[in-house]
Amino acid sequence: MSNRPTDMSGTSLIGGAEVRSSRPLPVLLIRIAAVGAALALAPLWLGDSRVLMGVAVLGLAFVCYTIGFNLIFGSTGQLFLCVGALAGVGGYGAAILADRVGLSIVASILLATLAATFTGGLLSFVAVRRSLGVIFTGIVTLIFSLSFEALVLGLSDLTGGDTGRLIDSGTDTFLRDRIPPYYVMLALVLVFLLIHGLLRRSHIGWAFRALRDDEVAAELAGVDVARYRVYAALIGAAMLGLAGSTYAFTEGRISPTTFGFGEVDVVVLVMLAFGGIGTLFGPILGAVVFTVLDEVLIEFGQLRVVAYGILIIALFLWMPRGLIPTTASLWRRVRGLEGSSAAKSTDSAARNLKAVSGESQSPE
Amino acid sequence: MTANILDGIVLGLQFGLLAAGLTLVYGLGGVLNLAYGQMAVVAAIVISLAMDAGLPVFPAVAVGLLAGGMFGLLLDLTLLRPVYRRRDEARVLLSLLLTLGVSFIVDGFLVWRYPLEALSLHIRGGAIEILGVPMRRGSLVASAITLITFAGLYVFFQRTTLGRAVRSVIEDEEGARLVGIYPNRMLRLILILSGVLAGLVAVTRAMITPVDVHSGLSITVFALIVTVVGGLGNVAGALLAGIILGIVNVIAADLIGSYISLIILLGAAAVTILIRPAGLLGVKE
Numbered sequence: 001m002s003n004r005p006t007d008m009s010g011t012s013l014i015g016g017a018e019v020r021s022s023r024p025l026p027v028l029l030i031r032i033a034a035v036g037a038a039l040a041l042a043p044l045w046l047g048d049s050r051v052l053m054g055v056a057v058l059g060l061a062f063v064c065y066t067i068g069f070n071l072i073f074g075s076t077g078q079l080f081l082c083v084g085a086l087a088g089v090g091g092y093g094a095a096i097l098a099d100r101v102g103l104s105i106v107a108s109i110l111l112a113t114l115a116a117t118f119t120g121g122l123l124s125f126v127a128v129r130r131s132l133g134v135i136f137t138g139i140v141t142l143i144f145s146l147s148f149e150a151l152v153l154g155l156s157d158l159t160g161g162d163t164g165r166l167i168d169s170g171t172d173t174f175l176r177d178r179i180p181p182y183y184v185m186l187a188l189v190l191v192f193l194l195i196h197g198l199l200r201r202s203h204i205g206w207a208f209r210a211l212r213d214d215e216v217a218a219e220l221a222g223v224d225v226a227r228y229r230v231y232a233a234l235i236g237a238a239m240l241g242l243a244g245s246t247y248a249f250t251e252g253r254i255s256p257t258t259f260g261f262g263e264v265d266v267v268v269l270v271m272l273a274f275g276g277i278g279t280l281f282g283p284i285l286g287a288v289v290f291t292v293l294d295e296v297l298i299e300f301g302q303l304r305v306v307a308y309g310i311l312i313i314a315l316f317l318w319m320p321r322g323l324i325p326t327t328a329s330l331w332r333r334v335r336g337l338e339g340s341s342a343a344k345s346t347d348s349a350a351r352n353l354k355a356v357s358g359e360s361q362s363p364e
Numbered sequence: 365m366t367a368n369i370l371d372g373i374v375l376g377l378q379f380g381l382l383a384a385g386l387t388l389v390y391g392l393g394g395v396l397n398l399a400y401g402q403m404a405v406v407a408a409i410v411i412s413l414a415m416d417a418g419l420p421v422f423p424a425v426a427v428g429l430l431a432g433g434m435f436g437l438l439l440d441l442t443l444l445r446p447v448y449r450r451r452d453e454a455r456v457l458l459s460l461l462l463t464l465g466v467s468f469i470v471d472g473f474l475v476w477r478y479p480l481e482a483l484s485l486h487i488r489g490g491a492i493e494i495l496g497v498p499m500r501r502g503s504l505v506a507s508a509i510t511l512i513t514f515a516g517l518y519v520f521f522q523r524t525t526l527g528r529a530v531r532s533v534i535e536d537e538e539g540a541r542l543v544g545i546y547p548n549r550m551l552r553l554i555l556i557l558s559g560v561l562a563g564l565v566a567v568t569r570a571m572i573t574p575v576d577v578h579s580g581l582s583i584t585v586f587a588l589i590v591t592v593v594g595g596l597g598n599v600a601g602a603l604l605a606g607i608i609l610g611i612v613n614v615i616a617a618d619l620i621g622s623y624i625s626l627i628i629l630l631g632a633a634a635v636t637i638l639i640r641p642a643g644l645l646g647v648k649e
Binding site: 132134147261266312 | 458624630
């Protein structure tokens with residue numbers, strides 16, 4: 001099976017839409033700050049309810065997961081179906097290190113994050129070495145997910161098995177208060193966004209884009225595809241491990257469903273696809289929208305799942321690139337029709353570039 | 365040891381049947397159907413409801429298999445249309461995501477409407493001794509059905525014109541088109557067949573453990589793993605992979621313990637994929 005996309009007529013599912021990344025640095029910082037400020041206001045009207053704050057913290061954890069997954073899948077096309085498992089390596093690792101080994105919370109979070117980073121890097125290294133395609137990478141990482149779940153269920157004296165594990169460390173700190181955990185997770189989100197944003201501007205970001213658009217061409221142009229894939233997996237897995245372990249301490253209780261395949265990976269995939277695979281702010285949009293939607297529709301119980309199924313299908317049929325790229329290109333088109341020559345010229349320049357790189361487009 | 369191998373074969377036949385329907389659709393259409401487990405669950409629930417309504421077992425099973433086939437036909441007629449317009453990896457990805465959506469819809473509906481419905485088919489009668497090992501009657505009937513199914517698939521693909529036409533599409537879609545075979549019609553046929561096979565998965569599984577509305581995801585996941593180990597699109601490979609993994613699982617369970625045995629099973633699958641990405645019986649492209 002060749003890795004090279006041969007589908008030239010439609011838009012590719014991975015990436016495709018590239019928000020221009022050469023904007024000046026202050027613009028990036030202002031945008032991230034704006035997102036942070038908007039999200040920082042949430043406790044003002046949710047803060048009274050412990051339940052709703054819990055939902056909000058989980059929502060931010062999902063934003064983190066989605067950013068990490070986006071870095072791995074969206075940037076370099078490696079379908080890692082072990083988002084929950086990598087976060088679980090962080091979560092379970094940190095909980096066990098803190099409670100059983102007696103390390104401090106910070107040290108155990110760092111060590112567990114390191115373990116998740118190493119695991120993610122190893123998976124990517126193996127996949128790259130065997131040059132597995134998207135689907136095979138997906139299967140191998142799915143197998144890792146299932147093994148992790150079996151291990152968690154099996155080592156029940158360490159992990160608490162099916163019922164889960166209560167985390168004793170950190171019970172009397174601010175991590176278990178009502179509002180501070182929200183800001184801890186929000187800080188993680190902003191740091192992750194900043195890292196991803198800076199990466200996109202750097203030579204690593206250029207390499208990511210090159211290898212995602214056309215692996216063979218990138219390799220020929222001197223991009224070490226294998227190395228950059230492993231880089232992306234290392235950074236993404238570090239994010240997943242850090243978010244998972246931090247979330248474990250704020251929640252105080254972890255169970256197999258906290259990091260389950262159906263509960264995390266599938267959801268993260270949907271969130272990312274909704275927001276826009278490969279975009280910087282897509283993960284935020286997708287995760288926030290789905291968290292809110294899930295809470296609003298909670299009284300419908302299982303029918304929610306039906307609604308999500310319909311939403312997924314509609315999404316991939318009509319806007320496979322996700323919400324942000326689709327609306328962005330609509331916006332650009334509207335501006336183009338209004339006669340803004342600047343936008344038009346950059347658009348046609350982009351089109352020319354694409355034509356040169358072999359991605360033929362039908363004339364509008 | 366004999367007991368282990370026999371148990372392994374029983375489990376392995378289950379695995380093999382699990383993968384058959386999935387691997388056919390992938391081999392023929394490049395479509396990865398993540399709603400495959402839900403097809404089986406739908407068939408199981410239909411059979412269970414039919415039996416609740418007073419239908420005898422055999423007509424109920426027939427209705428269930430029909431429901432599975434209809435599910436496949438429905439997928440082919442609706443959602444897979446846009447999928448067929450794409451090629452290669454884009455096709456696999458789109459099919460995977462759309463059928464993931466279908467699996468959500470089916471799961472959500474079934475859990476909402478029939479939360480407690482489950483299918484278990486008890487085969488009356490005591491254990492039967494084979495090679496000195498007492499085997500449960502349900503396992504034997506399930507294995508027999510699986511073997512007959514595989515024999516039927518073999519005859520269909522090797523001996524009938526229609527089956528050969530299907531194989532020609534698997535081998536070379538353009539070439540098949542040139543000699544007057546419509547790949548799309550073959551694909552529709554195979555989707556219906558895959559639905560019926562999913563129904564058979566439900567029936568044979570129900571003879572050993574109950575199939576409830578939550579079984580979908582795990583059926584899909586194991587079908588996927590066996591499919592990949594056997595070689596995508598290879599029915600004989602699926603059977604072989606299923607039996608090997610089944611024996612590995614049972615022996616590991618006997619020697620070490622049950623949760624490690626699952627990890628060993630998964631590890632064996634991973635190693636096979638890494639060593640032979642084309643699958644056990646696969647041909648490298």
